[in-house]
Amino acid sequence: MSMITIRPIKATDLDDIVNIAITAFPFDEQWVYRYPYKKQFPEDHLKFTHLYYAEYLNTTFAGQNTIMVAEAPDLDDPTRLKVIAMSIWDNPGNAPPNPDLPAVAPPSNHPERRDCNPARLIAYSASTMGTRKALFVGKFGQRQLSLRQMATLPDYWRRGAASTLLEWGMERARREGVAVPMFAGNMGKKLYEKFGFKELGIAHVQVEGEEEELFMSAMAWDPKEDELL
Template identity: 35%
Template sequence: MERTIDQELRMRQATIDDLDGITKLAIEAFPDDPERDYRFPYRHEYPEDQWKWTGLEYEGFLNQPESYDILVIEAGQRIVALGIWDVSGLTGAKPVKPGVLGDNERRDANLPHMRYFASRVDEVYDMHFSQFGSKQLHLVNLATHRDYRRRGCGAALCKYGMEKAEREGFVATVFGSPMGIKLYTSVGFKVIGAEPMIMPGDEGGLITTALVWGN
Protein backbone atom coordinates (compact mmCIF):
# COMPACT_ATOMS: atom_id res chain seq x y z
CA MET A 1 0.00 0.00 0.00
CA GLU A 2 1.67 3.20 -1.18
CA ARG A 3 2.08 6.11 1.22
CA THR A 4 3.00 9.33 -0.53
CA ILE A 5 3.55 12.75 1.04
CA ASP A 6 5.28 15.82 -0.30
CA GLN A 7 9.06 15.53 -0.41
CA GLU A 8 9.58 18.32 2.11
CA LEU A 9 7.58 16.38 4.70
CA ARG A 10 8.84 13.57 6.93
CA MET A 11 6.83 11.03 8.94
CA ARG A 12 8.29 9.54 12.12
CA GLN A 13 7.39 8.10 15.51
CA ALA A 14 6.55 10.69 18.14
CA THR A 15 8.31 10.97 21.49
CA ILE A 16 7.52 12.80 24.70
CA ASP A 17 9.84 15.58 23.50
CA ASP A 18 7.22 16.36 20.86
CA LEU A 19 4.55 17.22 23.43
CA ASP A 20 4.58 20.99 22.91
CA GLY A 21 4.56 20.65 19.12
CA ILE A 22 1.71 18.14 19.26
CA THR A 23 -0.28 20.32 21.65
CA LYS A 24 0.16 23.33 19.39
CA LEU A 25 -0.97 21.34 16.36
CA ALA A 26 -3.98 19.88 18.17
CA ILE A 27 -5.17 23.36 19.09
CA GLU A 28 -4.53 24.91 15.67
CA ALA A 29 -5.69 22.05 13.44
CA PHE A 30 -9.43 22.28 14.07
CA PRO A 31 -10.53 25.92 13.76
CA ASP A 32 -13.50 24.89 11.61
CA ASP A 33 -14.52 21.70 13.43
CA PRO A 34 -18.09 21.78 14.83
CA GLU A 35 -17.14 19.13 17.37
CA ARG A 36 -14.61 21.50 18.95
CA ASP A 37 -17.19 24.28 18.99
CA TYR A 38 -19.64 21.99 20.78
CA ARG A 39 -17.22 20.82 23.48
CA PHE A 40 -14.88 23.82 23.81
CA PRO A 41 -16.79 26.95 22.82
CA TYR A 42 -14.73 29.18 25.14
CA ARG A 43 -11.28 28.02 24.01
CA HIS A 44 -10.46 31.38 22.44
CA GLU A 45 -11.39 33.21 25.64
CA TYR A 46 -9.28 30.92 27.83
CA PRO A 47 -6.32 29.79 25.69
CA GLU A 48 -4.28 28.94 28.77
CA ASP A 49 -6.86 26.35 29.82
CA GLN A 50 -7.06 24.94 26.30
CA TRP A 51 -3.26 24.57 26.24
CA LYS A 52 -3.02 23.02 29.70
CA TRP A 53 -5.69 20.36 29.31
CA THR A 54 -4.92 19.57 25.69
CA GLY A 55 -1.29 19.04 26.65
CA LEU A 56 -2.24 16.72 29.49
CA GLU A 57 -4.45 14.71 27.16
CA TYR A 58 -1.65 14.10 24.67
CA GLU A 59 0.88 13.50 27.41
CA GLY A 60 -1.36 10.64 28.50
CA PHE A 61 -1.15 9.09 25.04
CA LEU A 62 2.62 9.61 24.75
CA ASN A 63 3.23 7.94 28.11
CA GLN A 64 1.61 4.70 26.89
CA PRO A 65 3.75 3.53 23.94
CA GLU A 66 2.63 -0.05 24.54
CA SER A 67 -0.96 1.01 23.81
CA TYR A 68 -0.69 3.87 21.33
CA ASP A 69 1.38 4.14 18.17
CA ILE A 70 1.81 7.87 17.61
CA LEU A 71 3.11 9.29 14.35
CA VAL A 72 3.93 12.88 13.46
CA ILE A 73 4.68 14.49 10.13
CA GLU A 74 7.17 17.35 10.12
CA ALA A 75 7.89 20.21 7.77
CA GLY A 76 11.37 21.17 8.84
CA GLN A 77 11.19 21.29 12.64
CA ARG A 78 7.45 21.97 12.73
CA ILE A 79 4.91 19.22 13.45
CA VAL A 80 2.15 19.64 10.88
CA ALA A 81 0.21 16.37 11.18
CA LEU A 82 -0.48 13.73 13.81
CA GLY A 83 -1.96 10.25 13.91
CA ILE A 84 -2.67 8.15 17.00
CA TRP A 85 -3.41 4.45 16.55
CA ASP A 86 -4.63 2.25 19.41
CA VAL A 87 -2.49 -0.88 19.03
CA SER A 88 -3.46 -2.55 22.31
CA GLY A 89 -5.11 -5.37 20.37
CA LEU A 90 -1.64 -6.30 19.11
CA THR A 91 0.30 -5.80 22.32
CA GLY A 92 -2.25 -7.01 24.86
CA ALA A 93 -1.83 -3.78 26.82
CA LYS A 94 -4.68 -2.20 28.73
CA PRO A 95 -4.83 1.40 27.53
CA VAL A 96 -5.83 4.11 29.94
CA LYS A 97 -7.84 6.72 28.10
CA PRO A 98 -7.08 10.31 29.09
CA GLY A 99 -10.79 10.69 29.85
CA VAL A 100 -12.54 13.93 30.73
CA LEU A 101 -9.68 16.12 31.90
CA GLY A 102 -10.27 19.21 33.97
CA ASP A 103 -13.85 18.35 34.86
CA ASN A 104 -15.31 21.15 37.04
CA GLU A 105 -12.07 23.10 36.64
CA ARG A 106 -11.42 24.13 33.06
CA ARG A 107 -12.99 27.29 31.66
CA ASP A 108 -12.59 26.65 27.94
CA ALA A 109 -15.24 23.92 27.84
CA ASN A 110 -18.99 23.57 28.00
CA LEU A 111 -18.70 20.99 30.77
CA PRO A 112 -22.06 19.19 30.25
CA HIS A 113 -21.33 18.91 26.54
CA MET A 114 -17.78 17.68 27.18
CA ARG A 115 -18.94 15.00 29.62
CA TYR A 116 -21.78 13.84 27.41
CA PHE A 117 -19.60 13.65 24.32
CA ALA A 118 -17.00 11.52 26.10
CA SER A 119 -19.59 9.05 27.35
CA ARG A 120 -21.33 9.00 23.97
CA VAL A 121 -18.08 8.10 22.18
CA ASP A 122 -17.82 5.00 24.37
CA GLU A 123 -21.43 4.06 23.65
CA VAL A 124 -21.04 4.46 19.91
CA TYR A 125 -17.77 2.52 19.94
CA ASP A 126 -19.54 -0.41 21.59
CA MET A 127 -22.44 -0.18 19.14
CA HIS A 128 -20.31 -0.37 16.01
CA PHE A 129 -16.81 -1.62 16.81
CA SER A 130 -17.21 -4.11 19.67
CA GLN A 131 -18.08 -6.74 17.04
CA PHE A 132 -14.41 -6.78 16.05
CA GLY A 133 -13.16 -7.41 19.58
CA SER A 134 -9.41 -7.03 19.99
CA LYS A 135 -8.79 -7.79 16.30
CA GLN A 136 -8.78 -4.14 15.33
CA LEU A 137 -6.52 -1.13 15.23
CA HIS A 138 -8.47 2.00 16.04
CA LEU A 139 -7.45 5.41 14.74
CA VAL A 140 -8.00 7.52 17.84
CA ASN A 141 -6.97 10.87 16.43
CA LEU A 142 -5.91 12.35 13.12
CA ALA A 143 -4.98 16.01 12.73
CA THR A 144 -3.41 18.00 9.92
CA HIS A 145 -2.68 21.71 10.10
CA ARG A 146 -4.92 23.51 7.65
CA ASP A 147 -1.89 24.94 5.81
CA TYR A 148 -0.77 21.38 5.00
CA ARG A 149 -4.04 19.77 3.99
CA ARG A 150 -4.32 18.01 0.62
CA ARG A 151 -0.62 17.16 0.61
CA GLY A 152 -0.93 13.49 1.53
CA CYS A 153 -0.45 13.75 5.30
CA GLY A 154 -3.80 12.33 6.36
CA ALA A 155 -3.69 9.51 3.83
CA ALA A 156 -0.15 8.53 4.86
CA LEU A 157 -1.10 8.41 8.55
CA CYS A 158 -4.17 6.31 7.74
CA LYS A 159 -2.25 3.88 5.56
CA TYR A 160 0.41 3.38 8.23
CA GLY A 161 -2.16 1.76 10.51
CA MET A 162 -4.02 0.05 7.68
CA GLU A 163 -0.82 -1.70 6.57
CA LYS A 164 -0.14 -2.84 10.12
CA ALA A 165 -3.72 -4.12 10.46
CA GLU A 166 -3.45 -5.98 7.16
CA ARG A 167 -0.25 -7.75 8.23
CA GLU A 168 -1.94 -9.00 11.39
CA GLY A 169 -5.28 -9.94 9.84
CA PHE A 170 -6.99 -7.14 11.78
CA VAL A 171 -9.46 -4.51 10.66
CA ALA A 172 -8.88 -0.77 11.02
CA THR A 173 -11.62 1.36 12.55
CA VAL A 174 -12.19 5.08 12.91
CA PHE A 175 -14.86 7.62 13.78
CA GLY A 176 -15.20 10.24 11.08
CA SER A 177 -16.40 13.79 11.48
CA PRO A 178 -18.02 15.47 8.49
CA MET A 179 -14.55 16.89 7.77
CA GLY A 180 -12.85 13.50 7.84
CA ILE A 181 -15.24 11.16 6.03
CA LYS A 182 -14.04 12.14 2.56
CA LEU A 183 -10.44 11.32 3.47
CA TYR A 184 -11.28 7.98 5.08
CA THR A 185 -13.46 6.77 2.24
CA SER A 186 -10.81 7.87 -0.28
CA VAL A 187 -8.29 5.44 1.26
CA GLY A 188 -10.76 2.57 1.41
CA PHE A 189 -12.74 2.80 4.65
CA LYS A 190 -16.42 1.85 4.47
CA VAL A 191 -19.22 3.50 6.43
CA ILE A 192 -21.02 1.11 8.80
CA GLY A 193 -23.12 3.55 10.80
CA ALA A 194 -23.70 7.12 11.94
CA GLU A 195 -24.89 8.41 15.30
CA PRO A 196 -25.87 11.77 16.82
CA MET A 197 -23.39 13.11 19.36
CA ILE A 198 -25.28 15.98 21.00
CA MET A 199 -27.21 15.93 24.25
CA PRO A 200 -30.94 15.19 23.96
CA GLY A 201 -32.77 18.47 23.53
CA ASP A 202 -29.81 20.33 22.08
CA GLU A 203 -30.13 21.86 18.66
CA GLY A 204 -27.69 21.05 15.90
CA GLY A 205 -26.63 18.20 13.71
CA LEU A 206 -23.38 16.94 15.21
CA ILE A 207 -22.94 13.42 13.83
CA THR A 208 -20.09 10.93 14.04
CA THR A 209 -19.72 8.24 11.42
CA ALA A 210 -18.26 4.79 12.11
CA LEU A 211 -15.99 3.43 9.39
CA VAL A 212 -14.09 0.17 8.97
CA TRP A 213 -11.41 -1.05 6.61
CA GLY A 214 -10.45 -4.65 5.91
CA ASN A 215 -13.68 -6.31 7.05
Protein backbone atom coordinates in the same frame (compact mmCIF):
# COMPACT_ATOMS: atom_id res chain seq x y z
CA MET B 1 4.44 14.33 -1.35
CA SER B 2 7.89 12.80 -1.22
CA MET B 3 9.15 15.51 1.15
CA ILE B 4 6.98 14.03 3.90
CA THR B 5 8.47 11.48 6.28
CA ILE B 6 6.84 9.78 9.27
CA ARG B 7 8.17 8.42 12.54
CA PRO B 8 6.96 7.45 16.05
CA ILE B 9 6.48 10.35 18.45
CA LYS B 10 9.20 11.41 20.90
CA ALA B 11 8.61 13.10 24.27
CA THR B 12 10.12 16.31 22.83
CA ASP B 13 7.30 16.49 20.23
CA LEU B 14 4.67 17.31 22.88
CA ASP B 15 4.48 21.08 22.19
CA ASP B 16 4.31 20.43 18.45
CA ILE B 17 1.34 18.05 18.68
CA VAL B 18 -0.46 20.40 21.08
CA ASN B 19 -0.02 23.16 18.52
CA ILE B 20 -1.30 20.89 15.73
CA ALA B 21 -4.39 20.00 17.80
CA ILE B 22 -5.13 23.61 18.75
CA THR B 23 -4.81 24.94 15.19
CA ALA B 24 -6.32 22.02 13.22
CA PHE B 25 -9.12 20.61 15.38
CA PRO B 26 -11.27 23.78 15.42
CA PHE B 27 -12.03 22.77 11.81
CA ASP B 28 -13.54 19.52 13.12
CA GLU B 29 -17.13 19.80 14.45
CA GLN B 30 -16.53 17.62 17.53
CA TRP B 31 -13.85 19.98 18.88
CA VAL B 32 -16.05 23.07 18.54
CA TYR B 33 -18.93 21.14 20.12
CA ARG B 34 -16.87 20.00 23.13
CA TYR B 35 -14.82 23.20 23.65
CA PRO B 36 -17.24 26.03 22.78
CA TYR B 37 -15.55 28.52 25.16
CA LYS B 38 -11.99 28.12 23.87
CA LYS B 39 -11.90 31.76 22.70
CA GLN B 40 -13.08 33.08 26.09
CA PHE B 41 -10.56 30.92 27.98
CA PRO B 42 -7.51 30.50 25.74
CA GLU B 43 -5.23 29.87 28.72
CA ASP B 44 -7.40 26.93 29.87
CA HIS B 45 -7.59 25.66 26.31
CA LEU B 46 -3.82 25.56 26.00
CA LYS B 47 -3.16 24.27 29.52
CA PHE B 48 -5.63 21.37 29.41
CA THR B 49 -4.93 20.46 25.80
CA HIS B 50 -1.28 20.24 26.83
CA LEU B 51 -2.17 18.06 29.82
CA TYR B 52 -4.40 15.86 27.65
CA TYR B 53 -1.59 15.13 25.18
CA ALA B 54 0.94 14.67 27.99
CA GLU B 55 -1.37 11.94 29.32
CA TYR B 56 -1.61 10.51 25.83
CA LEU B 57 2.19 10.33 25.71
CA ASN B 58 2.16 8.38 28.98
CA THR B 59 -0.28 5.78 27.67
CA THR B 60 1.70 5.70 24.43
CA PHE B 61 5.01 5.02 26.14
CA ALA B 62 3.20 2.45 28.32
CA GLY B 63 2.37 0.55 25.14
CA GLN B 64 -1.35 1.29 24.94
CA ASN B 65 -1.29 3.65 21.93
CA THR B 66 0.93 4.48 19.03
CA ILE B 67 1.41 8.08 17.95
CA MET B 68 2.97 8.59 14.53
CA VAL B 69 3.96 12.08 13.37
CA ALA B 70 4.72 13.43 9.92
CA GLU B 71 7.56 15.84 9.23
CA ALA B 72 8.20 18.12 6.27
CA PRO B 73 10.53 21.04 5.53
CA ASP B 74 9.41 24.12 7.49
CA LEU B 75 7.76 26.62 5.12
CA ASP B 76 9.55 29.47 6.94
CA ASP B 77 12.94 27.74 6.99
CA PRO B 78 13.17 24.83 4.53
CA THR B 79 16.54 23.71 5.97
CA ARG B 80 14.65 22.62 9.08
CA LEU B 81 12.19 19.72 9.49
CA LYS B 82 8.90 20.53 11.18
CA VAL B 83 6.31 18.20 12.73
CA ILE B 84 3.24 18.98 10.60
CA ALA B 85 0.77 16.17 11.34
CA MET B 86 -0.06 13.55 13.94
CA SER B 87 -2.09 10.36 14.16
CA ILE B 88 -3.05 8.48 17.33
CA TRP B 89 -3.87 4.78 17.24
CA ASP B 90 -5.00 2.32 19.94
CA ASN B 91 -2.78 -0.71 19.70
CA PRO B 92 -4.75 -3.90 18.92
CA GLY B 93 -6.02 -5.41 22.16
CA ASN B 94 -6.40 -1.96 23.73
CA ALA B 95 -9.44 -0.74 21.85
CA PRO B 96 -11.96 0.45 24.41
CA PRO B 97 -14.22 -0.68 25.92
CA ASN B 98 -11.80 -3.30 27.12
CA PRO B 99 -12.00 -4.56 30.72
CA ASP B 100 -8.38 -5.70 30.46
CA LEU B 101 -6.89 -2.26 29.79
CA PRO B 102 -3.40 -1.88 31.28
CA ALA B 103 -3.20 -0.07 34.61
CA VAL B 104 -2.57 3.28 32.93
CA ALA B 105 -5.49 5.68 32.92
CA PRO B 106 -6.56 6.80 29.45
CA PRO B 107 -6.62 10.58 28.92
CA SER B 108 -9.25 12.07 31.20
CA ASN B 109 -11.89 14.63 30.36
CA HIS B 110 -10.88 17.32 32.87
CA PRO B 111 -14.42 18.67 33.31
CA GLU B 112 -13.03 21.58 35.39
CA ARG B 113 -11.60 23.23 32.28
CA ARG B 114 -13.54 26.43 31.57
CA ASP B 115 -13.16 26.17 27.80
CA CYS B 116 -15.39 23.08 27.67
CA ASN B 117 -19.04 22.26 28.05
CA PRO B 118 -18.77 19.48 30.71
CA ALA B 119 -22.15 17.93 29.90
CA ARG B 120 -21.11 17.65 26.25
CA LEU B 121 -17.84 15.93 27.21
CA ILE B 122 -19.85 13.31 29.08
CA ALA B 123 -22.43 12.93 26.29
CA TYR B 124 -19.65 12.67 23.70
CA SER B 125 -17.84 9.93 25.65
CA ALA B 126 -21.08 8.02 26.23
CA SER B 127 -22.06 8.17 22.57
CA THR B 128 -18.66 7.23 21.15
CA MET B 129 -18.23 4.48 23.75
CA GLY B 130 -21.68 3.06 22.96
CA THR B 131 -21.02 3.19 19.24
CA ARG B 132 -17.59 1.61 19.64
CA LYS B 133 -19.16 -1.25 21.56
CA ALA B 134 -22.15 -1.75 19.27
CA LEU B 135 -20.47 -1.26 15.89
CA PHE B 136 -16.71 -1.66 16.22
CA VAL B 137 -16.34 -4.29 18.95
CA GLY B 138 -19.55 -5.92 17.65
CA LYS B 139 -18.06 -6.33 14.19
CA PHE B 140 -14.34 -6.72 14.82
CA GLY B 141 -14.01 -7.74 18.50
CA GLN B 142 -10.47 -6.78 19.58
CA ARG B 143 -9.30 -7.28 16.00
CA GLN B 144 -8.84 -3.53 15.56
CA LEU B 145 -6.26 -0.79 15.26
CA SER B 146 -8.53 2.08 16.22
CA LEU B 147 -7.61 5.48 14.77
CA ARG B 148 -8.32 7.98 17.56
CA GLN B 149 -7.04 11.23 16.09
CA MET B 150 -5.65 12.60 12.86
CA ALA B 151 -4.70 16.24 12.24
CA THR B 152 -2.44 18.30 9.99
CA LEU B 153 -1.34 21.92 10.56
CA PRO B 154 -3.62 24.02 8.29
CA ASP B 155 -0.63 25.65 6.51
CA TYR B 156 0.40 22.17 5.38
CA TRP B 157 -2.96 20.77 4.23
CA ARG B 158 -3.33 18.88 0.93
CA ARG B 159 0.32 17.85 0.77
CA GLY B 160 -0.33 14.20 1.61
CA ALA B 161 0.66 14.19 5.32
CA ALA B 162 -2.58 12.61 6.56
CA SER B 163 -2.54 10.15 3.65
CA THR B 164 1.00 9.05 4.52
CA LEU B 165 0.03 8.49 8.16
CA LEU B 166 -3.16 6.67 7.17
CA GLU B 167 -1.27 4.43 4.75
CA TRP B 168 1.14 3.55 7.57
CA GLY B 169 -1.82 2.47 9.75
CA MET B 170 -3.50 0.54 6.94
CA GLU B 171 -0.25 -1.27 6.20
CA ARG B 172 0.14 -2.18 9.86
CA ALA B 173 -3.50 -3.31 10.02
CA ARG B 174 -3.00 -5.49 6.95
CA ARG B 175 0.12 -7.04 8.50
CA GLU B 176 -1.59 -7.70 11.84
CA GLY B 177 -4.89 -8.81 10.28
CA VAL B 178 -6.98 -6.17 12.07
CA ALA B 179 -9.52 -3.54 10.97
CA VAL B 180 -9.16 0.25 11.27
CA PRO B 181 -12.29 1.81 12.83
CA MET B 182 -12.67 5.54 13.53
CA PHE B 183 -15.10 8.46 13.88
CA ALA B 184 -15.00 11.03 11.12
CA GLY B 185 -16.27 14.58 10.92
CA ASN B 186 -17.06 16.26 7.61
CA MET B 187 -13.42 17.04 6.74
CA GLY B 188 -12.04 13.67 7.73
CA LYS B 189 -14.75 11.79 5.87
CA LYS B 190 -13.41 12.93 2.49
CA LEU B 191 -9.98 11.62 3.36
CA TYR B 192 -11.16 8.24 4.63
CA GLU B 193 -13.58 7.64 1.76
CA LYS B 194 -10.70 8.13 -0.65
CA PHE B 195 -8.92 5.24 1.09
CA GLY B 196 -11.90 2.89 0.95
CA PHE B 197 -13.29 3.34 4.47
CA LYS B 198 -17.01 2.48 4.72
CA GLU B 199 -19.61 4.06 6.97
CA LEU B 200 -20.94 1.53 9.50
CA GLY B 201 -23.31 3.95 11.23
CA ILE B 202 -23.69 7.40 12.76
CA ALA B 203 -22.83 8.43 16.32
CA HIS B 204 -25.25 11.06 17.62
CA VAL B 205 -24.40 13.31 20.57
CA GLN B 206 -26.88 15.59 22.28
CA VAL B 207 -27.20 16.90 25.82
CA GLU B 208 -30.72 16.82 27.22
CA GLY B 209 -32.25 20.29 27.03
CA GLU B 210 -29.77 21.54 24.39
CA GLU B 211 -30.63 22.16 20.77
CA GLU B 212 -27.06 21.67 19.51
CA GLU B 213 -26.25 18.18 18.38
CA LEU B 214 -23.28 16.46 16.85
CA PHE B 215 -23.19 13.68 14.27
CA MET B 216 -20.10 11.69 13.47
CA SER B 217 -19.65 9.03 10.88
CA ALA B 218 -18.51 5.69 12.37
CA MET B 219 -16.24 4.39 9.62
CA ALA B 220 -13.97 1.41 9.20
CA TRP B 221 -11.62 -0.25 6.78
CA ASP B 222 -11.01 -3.99 6.99
CA PRO B 223 -8.15 -5.51 4.99
CA LYS B 224 -10.11 -8.80 4.88
CA GLU B 225 -13.00 -7.17 3.03
CA ASP B 226 -10.66 -5.12 0.88
CA GLU B 227 -9.12 -8.31 -0.51
CA LEU B 228 -12.53 -9.51 -1.66
CA LEU B 229 -13.10 -6.43 -3.83
